[in-house]
Each structure stands twice: as C-alpha cells, then as structure tokens.
Amino acid sequence: MxxxxxxxxxxxxxxxxxxxxxxxxxxxxxxxxxxxxxxxxxxxxxxxxxxxxxxxxxxxxxxxxxxxxxxxxxxxxxxxxxxxxxxxxxxxxxxxxxxxxxxxxDEPILASLEYFDALTAANIPWGFFSGATRGSASYILERRLGLTAPVLVAMEDAPGKPDPHGLFMAVAKLGQQYEQTERLPIVYVGDTVADMHTVINARSQQPNRQAIAVGVLPPHILAQASQIDSYRQNLIQAGASVVLDRIGELTPDLITSVQGIGIKPA
Incomplete structure (x- = not known):
C-alpha cells in the first residue's frame, strides 16, 4: 500500500x-x-x-x-x-x-464504480469525508454510484471543515479494514479552499504523518474557461500539491507515486 x-x-x-x-x-x-x-x-x-x-x-x-x-x-x-x-x-x-x-x-455523477474498483485492485484504501449530511452522501454513494457501505464520515459525525477531525476519523476507519496503515501518507481530494485548509490543519495536528492535498476543479468552473486559472491558483495557494480537472485523473499509478503529487508544482 x-x-x-x-x-x-x-x-x-x-x-x-x-x-x-x-x-x-x-x-x-x-x-x-x-x-x-x-x-x-x-x-x-x-x-x-x-x-x-x-x-x-x-x-x-x-x-x-x-x-x-x-x-x-x-x-x-x-x-x-x-x-x-x-x-x-x-x-x-x-x-x-x-x-x-x-x-x-438530478445531480450528475462525476466518478464511476469502476474507478473505485481500480483503487481496490491496486490495494489503495479509500473512503469519504464530506460536509454533506449522511443521508445525502449515502444516497449518492450507494443508490446512485452503487458502492456498498463505503467508509464515510459525514456532517453528523465530525466538526465541519477545515477542522481535520473528520479526515482523521475516516483514516482510522480505513485502518480497521487494512493492516499496517499507520505510516501511510494521507491524500485528501477536494474542490474548495476549505478542503485544502483541512489538510494544512491535519499536518499541524499530526506533524509526523504526511498529508497531501489534491484539488479537483468542480464542473461549474470547468464550464467557464475564464475562471479556471484563478480557481486553480486559489486551491494551490490554499495548500493543494496538484489540481486536477477531474477525479479520474487521480489514477492508481499517480497515487502510487505519492511523492510525485506531494511536491508543489513550480
């Protein structure tokens, strides 16, 4: 892993x-x-x-x-x-x-069941930490996307971002399912400044654990070319090591070379 x-x-x-x-x-x-x-x-x-x-x-x-x-x-x-x-x-x-x-x-789904199957096949533990309510998050993950009881920390479970407590909870739950995860880097994938700040705060609270922020551009930004660069820069300035256009670009190979995404772009 x-x-x-x-x-x-x-x-x-x-x-x-x-x-x-x-x-x-x-x-x-x-x-x-x-x-x-x-x-x-x-x-x-x-x-x-x-x-x-x-x-x-x-x-x-x-x-x-x-x-x-x-x-x-x-x-x-x-x-x-x-x-x-x-x-x-x-x-x-x-x-x-x-x-x-x-x-x-009517929310469009931005990921696929096959994407998460590929992470599992690559022996990459994965889960979710969201500010959405548990009902809303479960509706999307299980009924719309087709995942089966994924690890999920939702609004009711932890303080809101940028407090990293919910991120640590998700990591702890994944640690119960996988062995020898204590020293693995944590990659958190989000689309807002608060998501990036969550990782910054995680580093300060657990300085011995590598935490990496990966930004993803939300669809409403991708649809407005004039805003893409500024939104990307906002995420980088907030702590993102890399900003991707969509979740599918975060492949198992990229995650495996985690040191590569842990380095801020020039």
Whole structure:
C-alpha cells in the first residue's frame, strides 16, 4: 500500500452546481424577499474565504451580508436558522421526506464504480469525508454510484471543515479494514479552499504523518474557461500539491507515486 485516499463528495463525486448551489441561491432569494440572488461567482467568492463549507451556514451568511449592505445590523434581523435550513432542504431534498424529489435527484455523477474498483485492485484504501449530511452522501454513494457501505464520515459525525477531525476519523476507519496503515501518507481530494485548509490543519495536528492535498476543479468552473486559472491558483495557494480537472485523473499509478503529487508544482 502506498497511501490512504479520502475523497470529498460535493464537486468531486457529484456535480452540485445545479443542486446544492441552486438551493443556496433559492434560499438567499427567499429570505431577502427576492431582492438578492447570489451568482455562481459570488458563491465561489464566499467559499474561497475557506470557512463556509456548510451551505446552510453559507446561505445565512449571504442573507446577513445582503441586509448589512442595506444598512441593517445582524442583531436587527433575528434570522431563524432552523427555518433557513428547512427551506433549503425543501429545495435540495424536495417536499417528500421519504421519496426525495428535489434537486439531489438530478445531480450528475462525476466518478464511476469502476474507478473505485481500480483503487481496490491496486490495494489503495479509500473512503469519504464530506460536509454533506449522511443521508445525502449515502444516497449518492450507494443508490446512485452503487458502492456498498463505503467508509464515510459525514456532517453528523465530525466538526465541519477545515477542522481535520473528520479526515482523521475516516483514516482510522480505513485502518480497521487494512493492516499496517499507520505510516501511510494521507491524500485528501477536494474542490474548495476549505478542503485544502483541512489538510494544512491535519499536518499541524499530526506533524509526523504526511498529508497531501489534491484539488479537483468542480464542473461549474470547468464550464467557464475564464475562471479556471484563478480557481486553480486559489486551491494551490490554499495548500493543494496538484489540481486536477477531474477525479479520474487521480489514477492508481499517480497515487502510487505519492511523492510525485506531494511536491508543489513550480
């Protein structure tokens, strides 16, 4: 074994440009009385601050910032976070709590079952650490992608990124399935500044364990050529050793030569 690989889900395994991000924009629009709907660029700008991995909290923050731009203070607004979350979920999961009928149902999948089979065949332990809820993450990984009970640390299990506790939890779970993983490098694959900062924080908390951040460009960025270079540079500046266009480029051979991806590009 050459490394343990842990994947983020949103923007890496599934395209959330027209689901999570759409629900975020819908929610901000709803709670600003349709006065403000954030653009994809504005959402990226917020995400690039590195602390808004949770889209419920990101929605609330953009609502606050809109009203602050109109001269109101946060204490005047008295926003109800639970109502923000509930509305967001009616858009993302849908209105039927049992048979989901929201935006999640149409999320394009960015990886394949064969990709993970190839990692397993190469004796590479792999799992997931995501800020998504366990229900949402399991829906994508098991029902849509076809994985069987993969190692998963979700929102309910650990503090949000960039806290690395959830990453360590995923690594520990994989260590229970594979022998002699204690000294293997950790590769974390994500698409946001918060994901890269998670690896930086992991290094500071466990300095004797090599941790490598691999960035992946999310589909909404790949669709806008003018933003690719700046988004790539943001991830590199945040700690990515390499930034790939899509998850499939992180092949078993590249992972096996883990020292190669552990070196920052010039």
């Amino acid at each position: 050459s490394a343990i690989v842990v994947f983020d889900i949103d923007g890496v395994i599934r395209d959330v440009g027209n689901s999570y991000r759409r629900a975020l924009a819908d929610t901000v629009s709803k709670f600003t009385n349709d006065a403000y709907r954030p653009t994809a660029v504005e959402i990226d700008m917020l995400k690039n601050e590195g602390i808004w991995n949770n889209d419920w909290e990101a929605s609330q923050e953009l609502i606050y910032r809109y009203f602050e731009s109109q001269g109101q203070t946060r204490s005047q607004l008295n926003l109800d976070y639970d109502k923000i979350v509930a509305y967001f979920q009616t858009k993302y999961r849908g209105t039927d709590p049992v048979n989901w009928n929201g935006y999640i149902c």
